[in-house]
Amino acid sequence: MKSILIQAAWFCILLASFVTGSHAAIFDVKKFGAKADGKSDDSKAFLGAWGAACKAAGANTITADGKYMAGPIKFQGPCKGAITIEAHKMILTALPDPYAFKGHAWVTFSSVHGLTINGGTFDGNGATAWKLPDCGKKGNICRLPANLQFNVVTGLKIIGLTNKNSKQFHMTMGGCKDVTIQNYTVNTPGDAPNTDGVHIGESSKVSILGASIKTGDDCVSLGDGVQDVHVEKVTCGPGHGLAIGSLGKYPNEKPVLGVTVKNCTLTGTTNGARIKTWPGSPVGSASNMHFEDIIMNNVTNPILIDQQYCPWNQCKAGVPSKVKLSGIGFKNIKGTSSSKVAMTIHCSPAVPCQGVLMNDINLVYKGKDGPAVSSCTNVKPSITGKVVPTACSTHK
16 A cells, blocks of 8 residues: 555656656756866856756756866856756866956856855956056956856855955846845955955845955945845955945936845954945935944944045045935944044935934044044934944034
């Protein structure tokens, strides 16, 4: 009787598979010609494995164990089913020549629904790019690739991925939805220019849950059009902090709505919790943004709202920003500042900040010219609990 029941169960599984067309398969990049010697360009093998997995029905898996080198790779969807890339033992290194990359990214995923990346190390081999004359400095535009780019990807899970030495941004996202990033690691020198750990724009329902980011620019940066973004348990440093913006550089930017950053630790960074907009900007808005339970260790600008953000003087200096900031909370933020002005809230005279709440803040400056102070313009924050330094002690 038991054997009959087992046979019946297997028959039902096979029948369901036949009806739904779900035939999960495994595609090993080595079977598509990858040499895995860490020296040969294995781009075609990765694209071959992707093409086969993408065309096959069902939820399929691509495996890549070993050391590989590759030039530009574009993984294009839509695919017939979800795809998982198992890369726990993979080290993929980019070609060192910056001029071998004509696009904006080294590895790109586009128009995919249901993508999981488990593990893997992506090494952008960026040292040669960082040394290009004035690259990324003084407003110079460099056509350098991000390590990873996700365009219009939904149902994305990135788990245990290591991203390092990118020629420019380590990871960028645009038009993505339902994204989870867990146990994410970025390890790049602090003097590597424009190497944001992850930049997210025009995406919704994104969660970063656990990350260790060492880089030469923002650890996490959120651009226009982000909605319902949750960033938690990120350690940052070296780097430029956790940033919303910059906003207002371009016309027709979409609003920012709903960002929570909490349980993070920043060490030796130039900024901490930061919101930045360009002066002379078109009309825009960003609202419902909260920074909570954050530890600052020797951070230069622990709390910073800068609506006069103007790197390399590439802006309309003196013309107010028209990006309206509202519903901003700073709660339970503690630690040390490496500068006397531990709290700077410089809002726009054209659209003063609204609904700024400061709650339980203790930022200590130990310099000889201490104690710490705050500086504010065009804002009247609400204060609850103990706030050190006194919020907006130099209010204008």
